[in-house]
Structures are given as structure tokens and as C-alpha cells.
Amino acid sequence: MKNSHEKRRVGILGATGMVGQQYISLLEGHPWFTVTHMVASPSSAGKTYAEAVEGRWHMNGSVPKDVQKLVVHTVDDLKAVAKNCDFVFSALDSDIAKEWEEKYAAAGIPVVSNASTHRMTPDVPMIIPEVNPEHLEMITIQQKNRGWDKGFIVVKPNCSIQSYVAPLATLHKKFKIKSVVVTTMQAISGAGHPGVASLDILENVVPLIKGEEEKSELEPRKIFGSIKGDKIVHDESFTISAHCNRVPTIDGHMACVSFSCEKKPTEKEILAAWKDFKGPPQELSLPFAPVQAITYLTEPNRPQPRIDRNRDKGMTVTVGRLREDPVFQWKFVGLSHNTIRGAAGGGILIAELLKAKSYV
Amino acid sequence: MKNSHEKRRVGILGATGMVGQQYISLLEGHPWFTVTHMVASPSSAGKTYAEAVEGRWHMNGSVPKDVQKLVVHTVDDLKAVAKNCDFVFSALDSDIAKEWEEKYAAAGIPVVSNASTHRMTPDVPMIIPEVNPEHLEMITIQQKNRGWDKGFIVVKPNCSIQSYVAPLATLHKKFKIKSVVVTTMQAISGAGHPGVASLDILENVVPLIKGEEEKSELEPRKIFGSIKGDKIVHDESFTISAHCNRVPTIDGHMACVSFSCEKKPTEKEILAAWKDFKGPPQELSLPFAPVQAITYLTEPNRPQPRIDRNRDKGMTVTVGRLREDPVFQWKFVGLSHNTIRGAAGGGILIAELLKAKSYV
Amino acid sequence: MKNSHEKRRVGILGATGMVGQQYISLLEGHPWFTVTHMVASPSSAGKTYAEAVEGRWHMNGSVPKDVQKLVVHTVDDLKAVAKNCDFVFSALDSDIAKEWEEKYAAAGIPVVSNASTHRMTPDVPMIIPEVNPEHLEMITIQQKNRGWDKGFIVVKPNCSIQSYVAPLATLHKKFKIKSVVVTTMQAISGAGHPGVASLDILENVVPLIKGEEEKSELEPRKIFGSIKGDKIVHDESFTISAHCNRVPTIDGHMACVSFSCEKKPTEKEILAAWKDFKGPPQELSLPFAPVQAITYLTEPNRPQPRIDRNRDKGMTVTVGRLREDPVFQWKFVGLSHNTIRGAAGGGILIAELLKAKSYV
């Protein structure tokens, strides 16, 4: 393990895709991490990163100077990774993520993954740093289970749940959430590029995002779960029903949430729970940590994706419109920046926590 | 009362506003009704209708030829109305609707109203022709209550509820709905013109439409209610919770609905109930009646506002994605054209039913 | 040749693509033509048309009943075409259009093509029925050139030029157009499906449509050209400069046009030329002919794509804002529905003219 003051060298798996580009864009100038290694498909291999993304760089501004000249490697070049990186962010396609993330971990490379492959793997922790940092203890168990030495895999959850899992998590700890109905209105960037055809979404709403409702209903149970023996056991004390819709916004997944707890909390208790909610990112002042993990807006028509998604560098979850619900106990609106908090930014925050806890 | 073959002469109150324009546009070439009288604000009075809407005609195409030369009257010119009209459609602003709709009714003029003023008035029926046609019996009671002779007031409900009230109504009759959570994604045309500022809604979602959630939770209870003595008593056997959002679509209000019944129906029973659902508009082949009151789409990503709102002349309610709900019993997606079925088209269908039943 | 009262049997080449679907949608209930034959890629061959487009039918409403059961053939099944069709509409991809359109024509099948392949072929007429119907005389010459018997190829021009070629054509005949600068704002449907990625165009403008400016500058010269010997000679007496932009509209290509003539016409002369402009479609009352080939709108802020594109069934060219230009003589705004007049509707109008002139 490096000295805590040394910068970590980072590899990006799937570096030319949308999530890979977001990692590269957000990591520019990062105080702890330096991008030193790029992995993409064979068609990009051998090119510089600037050449590989020419004509398909979708971030604002230009390709960061520091990485323009990095040469792109193929995923199977494990030696290069081992030599160039202290850990990797994986934005690999799901179909190859399982094989390669495990090979990387076996080869001693920690993997922070955005792929959905391992989200339901019992010994792989799925982390929201403010919500379930204690699940990082699974890393040692996972290494033991797998016979891995220094390498391991941690994953971040699906972007669609970020706008309500944090607000529910703090209430769950205090008041025991029992049931939730959530309807999401999700931005087009969540589907990557080319992703959603403009003819399908302009002046329209599409009431289906394949697989999204299933993930939205299932993943929170793992995140709220607990380590029992060599795995994470889901928390099945509550049930979520999700409706997931695609709407014509660029960034920012929004959710209308109705919920009930074992014991109905007061409005004051809920607002206090949200205001006070914090975790290691805030306590350790991690570079990507929002000042407030949850930001409650008092204006009656907020949050709104275009106006509020970038608050606190796109890393806070913005919440509003808490009001009583005639069917459930309470209802509210949540918003999270899907390509920052919900994707690369969320992955970076996990990596920062891993470094702070000396896992990388 | 005129002979049933004679065309009814129709006045439009609030003729220059958006809903007024929709009435005029949809009534062009109507087989039973002829627009013969225009009422608008004093600033338009005395002008021809074409002059009055110059530069602010928001319908597709041009002002229908037949009404271009009609002279606009003020609302207080009761004599002209009595002389020119067999009944009126009211699209008056809520603040003056109460006074003038009652004066018109008292003066012997039947009023079919889009205003919200009288929706909660106990002796005013709020009609969806396929759902609660029996509430028209309130007309006689209302006339007796008020001492009115030929005049009366009937209203149509808020546009936001049209996409799920019909699908729920038929299930309520058979299986007793108990609880519903609905999240709407409503089109900008619902706010009229100028209505929603483009800076507020382009590439955005606004999670508040003032007063809409309250109406959405309350109005179905009156529609599903029953006549007891001299008023309509609400059906309080079920509860609705509504989240109402404005999204950047032109037309078409969409709803994600989760619901439970006293006894859980099967998928087959629900689909059969929707397929078989019909009322007097279908039985009497009213001119504006959709062939199917409810159209179920089997494609997994439908209905969608831009693609499906115009089915069956914008008068059918399109439904899709019926699936089991882990918190409630079932969930589905509903869609209704808010400025046709949800506004002027819905009003015209009420008037057609009134004529078929010899109320006008 | 069939009796003029018999319906023509029509094949659609490229039947499952966007333009193919538009043909099928617009031909539903056509008085002269019946779709009897479908050609698509091998992956669709053998399926019914309904099966072949399942999940990718992009037209409003459902697949027309009459064609749902038609079996899809491959392009090389010439015998089936010869047996089933009197002529075909080709919406083949450009890369295979050249080979197959010529094989069909050689096999005796008239081809009305939307592909760009043959637009610049000297003996293939490129037709806008009101503008250059006399170019149909090339058919006989083409047949002689190629040694074809009954078959031939006629093409329609690119959709981007439809909004200004007709308005300029009538002025060119009277006043000799010399120079034109045109800036287009083109709808996303012009790129087909999936076409433009929503992330590329939502809340954005893209100032490049590959190849479009070149076509826009060149095609009008052929359309305004004349038959000399065995080919069409371009009219090089005028020059066009085009800027082509993609904007977030669904349908309707719009153009801002500045132009000068040999002799400057008066405003009155221009408006009269546009009003009086007509051709065989109007004179023969062809089924798809707009009443007015050019519709001038006097409102100062028109035409607008969403409001005006559907005028006259999407077949008229809408023009507005004629005003003096400080650099050129005059400037104006033009609009044409790109998927109706500019694609399948324009092709159908050509075919109607071909039938009226006994070419099919």
C-alpha cells in the first residue's frame, strides 16, 4: 500500500464510452487520483486516447490535456494494468464485465465498478458511501471467499435509485420504512450515447426503461442489508414498487415517492433526519463529498432537474415537497444528477472512501 | 325543446381563451351543434370573432369560416344568449364562472362547464359520460333545488384525472377499489396560453401544478358517488394519493397508477373489464364517442403521449403496462388527450349525451 | 397498361424502414393504389409485414389492416414483383438502390424512388409534379437509352429543398433567379429512426447534416434544367448557397431564403406568382395534390413547423415573411412537411401524375 500522501494511479476500463468519459472528465485535477491507464475495445487499442474518442467525445469542453496522449490498451492486457494502476474504475459492458472484473481482482487490482454484473453477487458490496459504508468490510471476506490477495470488487448501485435511497436510508434507520411507491422521471443521458433516439423522446414520455423497475425494487434491499457470515443478507423488512419513465431532460433523475414507516414520523423528525444525515464522506471531507448529503429545498415547486441537478457539484441529493400522503404516511420529490452522483461521481466517492480507509 | 333532428345552437362563454378556441375548433362541422354565439371579455366585445382572436389563435389551421363573422358579446348580455342559443359551453375564468353560470341557468340556459367552480357543488353533476351518466338525473333535482326552469349546470372534471378514472371506474364497480397512488406527467397545453414559460419547462420537469393534486384526490370520489336525496354523496370507500408533474410535452396527460381492490382481480379480469367497458356514448354512437372507451396497448413501452394521444380522435383513454405491483395489487400506465377528451371534447360528449337524453 | 379505372398494385421496396412505413401509412385507403407487395431485408423475409415491423412501427396509430398479413419478400425476388405489382416505390438504402432499381426497371417495373442514387443520373428525371412535370418526357428517352421496355426510374429530390424550390421555381420562370442564400432548420424525422441521438439534439442545434448542403445547392439546377437530346441539362444560370442545420422539431423542414433575380420583381408580382402557382396536380385534381401548391401566410411570425406543417394534408409549401432584403432583393421563410411532401407524399404525387399520364 502506498503512503497516504501519494497519488493513486487509476485505470479506466471502458474508457471511450459515456461513463468512461465522465470518469475522465470528473477526474481532471483530482487531488488524490491520476488517470494513468486506458482500456477500451480492440478497435481503439494502440491509439492515443484523443484519437480514440475523436468525433465521439460527449463531455462539455475538450478532452483533458493530461490524458490526451495516453495509449489505449485492450482489456486482456493485465500486465500493463498491474504495472500502471493502483486500482481501476470499470465501465465495462455488462456482458464482459463479469469475466474481466474478476480477472482484474484476482490479479491484485481493486475494481470500483459501474457495471450491473456484480450488483447482486452476495459477497460484493454495493456502496453509497453515506448510506452503507460498513459494507466495505465485505472486502476482506470477499478476498477470503475468492482467494484474492490485494484485489477486490466493489460496485455502485443503479443511477435510478440515487434520488430516493439516501432520503429513505436515514428514515429507515430511525423509523423503519415498511413500504414505498416510487415513480421516476429519468434523463436521456442515463441511456448513454447514442442511447435514446430523438424521435422516441422529443415531446414525449416513454413509460418503460428495460430492467430498471426490477433493479429499483431490489437494490435498496441489498444496500440496507447486513453482513451475515460470508455475504450480505438483504433487508426484506420493506417493499418498494417502482414505475420508471424516460422524459426529455438531459441530466437528472427525479422521483416522486410515497412511503410509510412502522411508526409514522413527524414532519419535523423527517426534516431533521435529512438535515443531519451524513456519513464518512462528510466527516472525512472527501474531495467529491457534497457538503450536505441531502439538500432540502423549501420552495414549493422544487427540486427541478435543469435547475437543481448541479447543486453541490452534482453530488447532493435534492429533496422537496415533503407533505402528508392520504394513502401512505408521507410523500416527497427527490432528484439526483444521474451522470455525476449516479455514475462516475458516485464511483469516485467510493474510491475516495476506499483510499481514506486504506483499501487502495 | 326542439325536435331531435334540429341542430342545437350553441354559445361559447370565454370564446377567445384556449378552451374556447378548442370548442370552436372541434365543433367545426359537428352534426348536431352549430356555434351561433360568442361571449368574451369587454375588450373583445363588438368585434367579429376573427378580429377578436387575431394574433392569438392557437389551434392548428385557421379560424373556422362559419364563425369568423360572429360578433362577440359580453357575458352580461343575457338577452342575446337567450335569443341565440339552445345551450352554452362555459370556459369562463373560475373567478366569474360561479356568478354567471348560475345567472345563465336561472335564465333558462343549460350550461356545460369546464370551469372548476361548481365541481364540488353538491347538486351539480360532474360527468364522464361512460362512467357516471346516471348522475344526469341530478339535473331535475338541481332545477328543483334552485327554482330553475329549463336551465341547469353540468360540469366536466379536471383534465388530470381522465387518464385513470375510466380504467379505475370499471374495476371499482366489479372489484371495489380501495387505494390508489397516481403520479401524473402532464402536458403544457393543460396550462393554457401563455401558460407555462418555456424557460421553466424546456429540458425540465416541474413537480408542482397548483391545486392539481387536491382535485385529483377528491374529484373521483364525487364521480363514483351516488345521488342521495337532493345531492351527490361522495364515495369515500377508497383513497387516492396524487403526485402531479408538468413535463415538456405538448398534449397528453399520462399517469403511472398503482392500486388495490377489496378482492384482487386477475389480469384476465382486468383486461376484460377494460375491453368491455362502455357507456351511453358507445351504445348511442354519439358523434364524439370513441369506438373503445378504453384502448389497451400490448406493446411493452406504451402508451406514449406523442404517439398515442390522438387515437380514436383523441377521445379514447389509452392504457398499457398492466403488471403486478409488489406493494399494491396491480400497476399500469394511462394516457388521455388533455385538450380533447380532457377539455372541449369531453364537454362536447357531455352535451351530446344531454341531447340524446333530451336535456337540450 | 391497365384501364384507367383499375387500381394499380404497388410494391414497397425497403418497406420496414421509416420511409417505407410512411408510404404504407399514407397509402391506406388510396383511391388509385393498393399496396400488394413488400420488400425488405433478408431478416424480415418470410414474415408477415405486421411481424416484420413489430416493435419498430413508428407511424401514429397501428399498422394498416390491409397490409398486416402481406408476406415480406427479399429484393432479389423479381418474379414475385413482376407478378404482384404494376409499379414500385423504392425506399431502398442508397448502397443497394442503384443495382436493384435498375434491375427492376429492366424487368419492366416502373420505379418511383426516394433514394439519392439516381438523382444526378442524366437520363433519370427528378420530379416535383408542379415544378417540372415536363421532365417526365425523359421516361421514353431513358427507356430508349437503356433498352428498357415498360420499366423506368423516376426520382424525387431531397427533402431539404422542398420548402423553397417551388416558391423559387415560379419566380425563376417569370423573373430569372440569379442567386440564393438559404439556411435550413430541419426536423429530426429527416434522419429516420434511430437517426439523431436525443443527446445530440435535445435543447441544441447541430449545424451539419452530411451531404445536405451539396444536394441543396445542386439539385435545383437539375429540376430547373431542360431536356437536351438524351439527357437533362442543368440550369446553371443561378447559384445557391446553403447552410443546413438540424433543430429539435419532429417534422417540417424550414428555410430562411434571400434571393435576387435578373430583374427585381415587385412584392405584388411575387405574391401573385405564388398564389397563381399550380401544375398538373391541381389541374388534374390528383388525390394527393394540395389545393394550393404554395400557401402564403400573412401573419408576421409564420410559417412555424409545429403549427403549419400539416396544412393541406402536409402537401402544400407554406411561405411567409416576404420582405425586402438589404443585400439581395427579397427574403422569405418557407416550410414543407419533410416526411409527407418531402418524402412519401411527394413520391405518391409523382406516381399519381404517372398514372394520370398513362405511364403506369
Added chain:
Amino acid sequence: MKNSHEKRRVGILGATGMVGQQYISLLEGHPWFTVTHMVASPSSAGKTYAEAVEGRWHMNGSVPKDVQKLVVHTVDDLKAVAKNCDFVFSALDSDIAKEWEEKYAAAGIPVVSNASTHRMTPDVPMIIPEVNPEHLEMITIQQKNRGWDKGFIVVKPNCSIQSYVAPLATLHKKFKIKSVVVTTMQAISGAGHPGVASLDILENVVPLIKGEEEKSELEPRKIFGSIKGDKIVHDESFTISAHCNRVPTIDGHMACVSFSCEKKPTEKEILAAWKDFKGPPQELSLPFAPVQAITYLTEPNRPQPRIDRNRDKGMTVTVGRLREDPVFQWKFVGLSHNTIRGAAGGGILIAELLKAKSYV
């Protein structure tokens, strides 16, 4: 005059409107200027600024802390202005701007104005700091003309011309521009709030912005003009024709430009002129100066409003697609952020230049 190291105290006239809000938002943390005074309509007077904009703050994030408690004054409270401010930014409505800007100047207060009132006043300089900084010499002449002591008025031009005036200015100096045709595609924020109704612009283009074409054709002649005696004489050596359109983008005015010069420059000469273009903002490293006054993008489909408007803090003019024009000599695409460079940011840059030159 204050010492050059002292911060200037700034008043905002029209502080609650969109442009006023932009000034306040952009001036947060400004190294030279501190907002100390707010002027708005009588309905806001006496309130704190935070109260005055409650429910109508349209900038991202919240009202800057430093100004939340500033009390709003009415425009006629000249004493308060004189006491609190070293100069003012005026975002007054045009109808009252003339009277009050002159009264402020007469009272010794320098005025940097966004209003259109004084743009054509011969002794009021209209400044783009990189283009015509020498016009600031009019200030002394203006003071003499008017008998003003310390006060004066300078204005910034209309936002619509910013995307092409700088690129043309440097070419005009070297190659003498003769004629220009420009078609703009302008963002909705240019119309303020509520501004453009969403029903008018969603999935649409509006080919009219009142008065915009006239300003676009006229203002560059004053900016390129020269001081003769006591006024600025327009440069009438070139002519511009403008088509101005509103498109559904949030920010960023785009222009398609065709132009000819007295002597046709080469591509290399043009690109070099743009690359080398700079003025006092760059030479003096003014805080709001972009590094490059003009940024040329080589990608073939750029600039694009959503992707490129924020380059260099929204202060650079982005240009692309330089290519030969068959009617003119050259054509290109320009883009400028209309609410930053084209409004408050442009005003701040003028004020920075005024301070650097000791005018304030």
C-alpha cells in the same frame, strides 16, 4: 476617482428582472466589484433583495448570500445611489431607461446599460471591448455635449449580433467586409422570463423576433464606425441582411453567416485573423476576459449551443465550419452565450475595461 486597488461599489438598476439577476449571479465573488445597491419597481421597494425575488429567482443555485439582505430602492432615489455606488449596471425596461439613465449620468453616476434605448444615440458609445475599445473616448465628448461631470452612459449591443460581429470585425479591419447574410437561431433566454410561452416554442421554430433583424443589420455599422467630431459616424461601407429565428434552446445564440470582402481572403488568412484576434480584455487580463476572444473549432459539426456555449466561462465567441460559399466568398457558423457574453457578462467586461482605463 478611487484608488485602483479599491473595490468599486456597484448598483443594479432593474435588479429583479432576468438581466438584473444575471448581473447579480455573475458578480458574486468578483475581484473588483461589489454589489451594494439594488433598484427595482415600487412593488419591490423596501423589501430585502431575497424577499423581492422570492419565487422568481431564475438563476441556478440560490441568491448569493452577500446581496440577500440588501434593501431594494426605487429608481428615483438618486441620493441613495449617489451615496452607495461608484457606478451602475442598467437593466431597466426600455420605456423608462432613457429618462433615468440620463438622470443618473447627470447626477454623476456612470451607467453601463443593457437597454436598447441609447444604442443609436450618436454620442453614446456601444462597446464590445475587443472590437471597438477606442469608442470609449466618446465618454469625454459625451460629458462635454451633455454638460455632465463624472457621469456618463455606455451601452452594450444587442445579444443577437455577438456571435458574428467579433469574427467579422477582425476580417473587416484586414479585408474590408462588403456584404453579409446572417440567419440566427436564438435561445429562449434571450426573451427573459416569462418571455416565450412554452406552447409557442416547444418542438417548433418561430421565424420572427420583433425588432431583432433591424438591430442586427444596423448595430454593427455603429460598432465598426468612427468618432468624427462630437459623435460616432456609422460605417456604411458594408451591408448586412439578417433572418432572426427563435429555436428551443435555453442559452446560446447561433448564426449561419455568408460574407464577402473587398478582396477575398484565403482560408489561412481568416483562421489566422480569428486566432490572433484580441483586444484590451486579453492584453490587460481583465477578470471576465476569455483567453481567446474567438475560439475556432475544427470538428465538422460544431459549434453547438448546448455543448459549446459555456466555453471560456461563456465569454468566448465560438466559430466553426469555415468553408467557401458559392454565392459569397466564405461562410461559417458562430455561437455566443447570449446571457453571459451577450448580456450581463458583456456588461461586466465593459465595466472592467472602464475601471482599467480609470473611467470608474
